[in-house]
Amino acid sequence: MAGRIPEALADACADVSEAGPGDAVAGVAPRFVARPAGVTEAAAVLAAASSLGMTAVPRGSGSRLAWGVPPTGCDLVIDTLRMNKVLEHAAGDLVVRVQAGVGLDQLANVLAEAGQRLALDPPAAAPRPGPAHGTTRPGPAHGTTRPGPAHGTNRPGPPHGTGAGTIGGVLATGAAGPLRLRYGTPRDLAIGITVVRADGTVASAGGKVVKNVAGYDLGKLFAGSYGTLGLIVEAAFRLHPQPAATSFVTLDAAGPDEARAAVAAAAGSPLAPSAVELDRPARGQPFRVGVLLEGDAEGVAERTARMIELLGSGAAPPCPPAQPDPPASPFPPGWWRGGAAAAADGTLIRVAFWAAELARVLGAVDAAAAAAGIDPAVGGSAAAGVLYAAVDEGVPASAVARFVTDLRAEVGGGGGSLPGTPPQPGSAVVLHAPAEVRAAVDLWGPVPGLGLMRAIKDQFDPQHMMAPGRFAGGI
Amino acid sequence: MTAQATRGTAGAPRQMEGAAEVAGAAINALVPQMIDICGRRDVLTDPAELATYECDGLTSHRCSPGLVVLPTTAEQVAAIVAVCARAKIPFVARGSGTGLSGGALPRADGVLIVTSKMRRVIAIDQESRRAIVEPGVTNLAVSKAVEPFGLFYAPDPSSQVVCSIGGNVAENSGGAHCLKNGFTVHHVTGLEVVTPDGELVWLGDGTGAAPGYDLLGAFIGSEGTLGIATKIIVKLTRIPEAVTTLLAAFRTMGPGGAAVSAIISSGILPAAIEMMDALAIEAAEAAVACRYPEGAGAVLIVELDGPADDVRRETEAVRAICEKEGAYEIRAAHDAAERTAIWTGRKSAFAAVGRISPAYIVQDGVVPRTALPEVLDRIAELSAASGVRVANVFHAGDGNLHPLVLFDDAVPGAEEAAEEVSGAILDLCISHGGSITGEHGVGADKSKYMPKMFGPGDLDTMQLLRCAFDPAGLCNPGKIFPTPRLCGEVPGVRREPHPLVAAGKVDQF
Numbered sequence: 014m015a016g017r018i019p020e021a022l023a024d025a026c027a028d029v030s031e032a033g034p035g036d037a038v039a040g041v042a043p044r045f046v047a048r049p050a051g052v053t054e055a056a057a058v059l060a061a062a063s064s065l066g067m068t069a070v071p072r073g074s075g076s077r078l079a080w081g082v083p084p085t086g087c088d089l090v091i092d093t094l095r096m097n098k099v100l101e102h103a104a105g106d107l108v109v110r111v112q113a114g115v116g117l118d119q120l121a122n123v124l125a126e127a128g129q130r131l132a133l134d135p136p137a138a139a140p141r142p143g144p145a146h147g148t149t150r151p152g153p154a155h156g157t158t159r160p161g162p163a164h165g166t167n168r169p170g171p172p173h174g175t176g177a178g179t180i181g182g183v184l185a186t187g188a189a190g191p192l193r194l195r196y197g198t199p200r201d202l203a204i205g206i207t208v209v210r211a212d213g214t215v216a217s218a219g220g221k222v223v224k225n226v227a228g229y230d231l232g233k234l235f236a237g238s239y240g241t242l243g244l245i246v247e248a249a250f251r252l253h254p255q256p257a258a259t260s261f262v263t264l265d266a267a268g269p270d271e272a273r274a275a276v277a278a279a280a281g282s283p284l285a286p287s288a289v290e291l292d293r294p295a296r297g298q299p300f301r302v303g304v305l306l307e308g309d310a311e312g313v314a315e316r317t318a319r320m321i322e323l324l325g326s327g328a329a330p331p332c333p334p335a336q337p338d339p340p341a342s343p344f345p346p347g348w349w350r351g352g353a354a355a356a357a358d359g360t361l362i363r364v365a366f367w368a369a370e371l372a373r374v375l376g377a378v379d380a381a382a383a384a385a386g387i388d389p390a391v392g393g394s395a396a397a398g399v400l401y402a403a404v405d406e407g408v409p410a411s412a413v414a415r416f417v418t419d420l421r422a423e424v425g426g427g428g429g430s431l432p433g434t435p436p437q438p439g440s441a442v443v444l445h446a447p448a449e450v451r452a453a454v455d456l457w458g459p460v461p462g463l464g465l466m467r468a469i470k471d472q473f474d475p476q477h478m479m480a481p482g483r484f485a486g487g488i
Numbered sequence: 489m490t491a492q493a494t495r496g497t498a499g500a501p502r503q504m505e506g507a508a509e510v511a512g513a514a515i516n517a518l519v520p521q522m523i524d525i526c527g528r529r530d531v532l533t534d535p536a537e538l539a540t541y542e543c544d545g546l547t548s549h550r551c552s553p554g555l556v557v558l559p560t561t562a563e564q565v566a567a568i569v570a571v572c573a574r575a576k577i578p579f580v581a582r583g584s585g586t587g588l589s590g591g592a593l594p595r596a597d598g599v600l601i602v603t604s605k606m607r608r609v610i611a612i613d614q615e616s617r618r619a620i621v622e623p624g625v626t627n628l629a630v631s632k633a634v635e636p637f638g639l640f641y642a643p644d645p646s647s648q649v650v651c652s653i654g655g656n657v658a659e660n661s662g663g664a665h666c667l668k669n670g671f672t673v674h675h676v677t678g679l680e681v682v683t684p685d686g687e688l689v690w691l692g693d694g695t696g697a698a699p700g701y702d703l704l705g706a707f708i709g710s711e712g713t714l715g716i717a718t719k720i721i722v723k724l725t726r727i728p729e730a731v732t733t734l735l736a737a738f739r740t741m742g743p744g745g746a747a748v749s750a751i752i753s754s755g756i757l758p759a760a761i762e763m764m765d766a767l768a769i770e771a772a773e774a775a776v777a778c779r780y781p782e783g784a785g786a787v788l789i790v791e792l793d794g795p796a797d798d799v800r801r802e803t804e805a806v807r808a809i810c811e812k813e814g815a816y817e818i819r820a821a822h823d824a825a826e827r828t829a830i831w832t833g834r835k836s837a838f839a840a841v842g843r844i845s846p847a848y849i850v851q852d853g854v855v856p857r858t859a860l861p862e863v864l865d866r867i868a869e870l871s872a873a874s875g876v877r878v879a880n881v882f883h884a885g886d887g888n889l890h891p892l893v894l895f896d897d898a899v900p901g902a903e904e905a906a907e908e909v910s911g912a913i914l915d916l917c918i919s920h921g922g923s924i925t926g927e928h929g930v931g932a933d934k935s936k937y938m939p940k941m942f943g944p945g946d947l948d949t950m951q952l953l954r955c956a957f958d959p960a961g962l963c964n965p966g967k968i969f970p971t972p973r974l975c976g977e978v979p980g981v982r983r984e985p986h987p988l989v990a991a992g993k994v995d996q997f
Contacts, residue, residue, distance in 0.1 A: 105749060105858035106887075128755065187702075198697075200705055201674055208949075216949030217942070222854045224671075224886040225923035226660050226709050227930055227941055228968065229950040233673070233705025242701075254755035277615050281638075283729035285794055309755075312798040365697035369615035398616070398695045433610035433620035433719055435678055435690040442699045460700040461690045465683070468956035469701060472975075473949075485700045 025057035039083035060213025073179030085482035113181030134190035136355035187237030191288035200236035205249035240480035256307035264339035265299035269375035272300035280396035292392035352392030356403035381419035410449035457485035511597030515554035532556035553594030562718035570686025583652030589931030623654025639724035642669040660709030667885035678721035684958035728793035737781035744786035761885030775840030778833030845894035853917035888926035
């Protein structure tokens with residue numbers, strides 16, 4: 014069996030195997046899987062793949078492997094899970110340097126020992142049992158557990174579709190959760206990055222100090238690049254102290270206007286919320302608004318009381334006096350990080366907009382959904398201008414496509430309401446979708462600056478060997 | 489007045505005489521087109537006028553530009569750049585000219601595009617916490633414009649009264665308060681830019697979650713080498729409910745440094761932590777009579793902001809830490825006037841050094857915060873061994889050092905000795921895992937240090953980005969990278985229209 018593995022590849026990396034059915038990337042079956050243990054092996058793997066003319070797709074834990082367009086070529090999967098070392102945790106400097114395959118959960122445990130955290134909380138996709146979707150070829154896709162060791166080793170397969178993901182995967186997809194309001198997304202917290210280019214060249218940018226303006230910040234470019242510019246092998250991050258106390262203030266808002274008022278009041282308050290989230294599982298239900306307050310116990314208690322007063326009294330008209338005392342809890346409500354954004358199957362759409370447009374965007378979601386005859390779950394980081402819409406798997410592709418098209422016209426078209434705004438002041442990107450939906454609608458939609466993005470791709474990966482076709486505009 | 493940052497070396501750029509004449513003829517040929525675009529008044533050709541733009545805040549690097557244009561609209565900037573691109577004439581953008589690394593150093597064979605006439609605050613969106621401004625608007629003017637809405641623009645470089653937002657974008661400017669709030673790149677969510685071939689393109693859409701590669705993040709901090717920003721969407725921050733500034737005086741630097749570490753490890757994240765040593769304090773006293781506590785070998789300034797109750801408790805905690813670490817006097821400012829009194833000494837420190845030394849070099853380097861005590865010791869050793877005095881002013885919270893290397897430019901060899909110490913400090917920063925610049929940028933000044941911090945593969949890869957934006961190498965050439973990369977033809981399998989032409993198609997609405 015090993016005889017079929019090209020010599021150059023086998024020489025490059027101690028752990029290369031033939032791919033099994035569970036290794037498919039969004040339905041595209043690779044021939045081989047390489048598991049480099051570090052930068053040197055990763056560079057050798059890519060150099061070998063390049064010399065063999067093999068297309069390559071990076072993979073971490075696989076939790077977001079189904080995001081994006083299926084690759085047009087996938088000879089080789091580069092699995093980062095053996096690159097799982099926390100290289101340096103400089104607690105006094107609030108900085109950590111890790112290999113790309115380190116899991117977010119694994120890292121959180123290490124950091125917690127020093128009372129610190131990486132302030133990223135992307136939704137952990139929770140797959141439902143059931144038939145695989147999104148495949149055009151046989152074999153399970155994301156959202157299912159990988160069947161046994163199919164690759165000739167006795168290591169259990171990566172837990173596809175589960176968990177918060179790896180550092181490399183979270184960086185590559187730019188995935189972020191409620192904390193984005195205060196701490197931003199992976200690109201905001203990464204302070205250094207090491208990548209391997211398609212030809213095997215290793216390159217670092219940034220470093221391990223937070224304040225640093227030497228050279229171009231390649232970390233920004235690679236964050237959210239879906240593996241199309243190269244393989245992320247190491248990254249350094251700024252850390253924050255773990256808050257001693259947390260509090261979640263929640264309330265129900267009857268409609269889009271009430272939801273907008275509550276979100277704006279919380280986000281515009283001087284109470285320094287770490288997150289302001291919204292969730293509505295189905296039309297006809299109220300919008301659930303949740304506000305996260307963090308800090309020392311006393312401070313959180315005081316701010317919780319003030320937030321309850323602010324949201325409950327209607328102090329910021331037209332804030333709804335829906336509940337005289339919105340409930341608060343030290344624990345997140347069940348829907349926190351578990352709403353629409355966590356949908357592992359079906360179609361998941363990320364909508365970005367200017368926060369003041371919240372009511373209009375919620376109205377647009379409902380109008381587009383009604384016209385398409387569907388009822389997506391809606392939720393996300395409303396105060397940060399990011400919402401997710403999740404459409405169930407069984408919904409006809411034509412209806413989903415119509416929904417996405419209508420939504421795009423509303424949030425992305427027509428320019429902003431203010432002078433000087435960009436012509437396309439918002440977007441609706443399909444993160445993952447079943448194959449039938451992918452065939453019916455462009456997942457990325459219009460992307461300003463696409464010409465420059467193509468030029469960047471051509472510079473970094475002139476032969477288009479890295480995750481080809483996964484990105485916007487066929488990149 | 490010699491009290492200036494004189495950071496020149498023998499290798500500083502000087503225009504070559506013969507080449508300048510040829511370049512001059514090529515540039516003169518552009519003048520009629522530039523006048524068509526901007527109008528006669530905003531195209532400067534008089535040598536005396538050109539000379540006023542010969543340097544930015546780093547006065548040791550000087551070069552009179554071939555031509556200066558002062559556009560007022562984005563379309564004019566695009567047209568100017570298109571003319572330059574067609575004629576293959578290099579161009580350099582300049583905001584207020586306060587940069588400290590020669591990033592806006594003009595070229596004798598090039599056009600200097602000055603954005604100081606583009607000063608409109610175009611729109612403010614209170615609920616989205618965004619403002620749209622032109623690049624020539626000063627940093628402080630943004631905060632002033634949005635103050636009535638209870639908002640401010642967080643990055644606050646020391647030059648914020650005069651420095652422009654466009655320049656901040658180019659340099660990814662920070663400021664004293666970036667410890668808590670981050671840098672320009674965390675507070676800009678959209679840019680309309682003119683690409684190096686003269687197309688107007690939006691990078692980012694104001695939301696902070698635009699689809700595609702993060703061109704916005706890559707552009708910010710690229711020191712004007714990827715294009716010229718013509719509109720900037722800034723993210724605004726809620727003005728904190730309370731602000732308290734503490735000044736703690738220590739007899740020596742050691743305990744002050746220990747206090748910084750203790751504050752950070754207690755889980756408190758102050759808005760700013762600044763530190764000055766005895767020599768810097770002496771200079772500040774001489775210049776602005778800031779009346780810091782008598783006998784201080786080190787002063788620590790800690791600013792806390794946020795919800796009022798949190799700030800009150802954190803202030804008490806920081807005070808207790810400073811006392812425990814040996815502070816012999818602590819002052820607290822609760823209103824703007826008291827805060828100003830404390831900050832005056834710190835903010836005047838650079839200029840104040842002119843009172844105690846005829847000339848000096850402002851250095852900018854970064855080390856991991858925990859390495860600060862050791863690096864400061866090593867700087868003291870360097871100073872003692874060379875006889876070159878070094879005053880230390882720094883953003884202690886993030887390990888960003890601003891050593892002021894003092895010398896007398898009337899003494900032969902003194903500048904060279906100061907240069908050597910200044911360079912050795914950067915070596916210290918690199919060997920401790922830090923950076924050669926925390927906020928001033930690489931520019932024309934530090935490109936020679938880039939190979940010490942980055943390997944050939946790193947620099948080559950960074951320049952791929954440059955090649956994607958500016959294959960002809962006309963946009964602020966000669967900055968950041970010691971050796972330019974020849975972009976050449978991409979040996980790709982694809983043969984498409986020029987990528988930037990494609991960009992134009994996509995982005996023209």
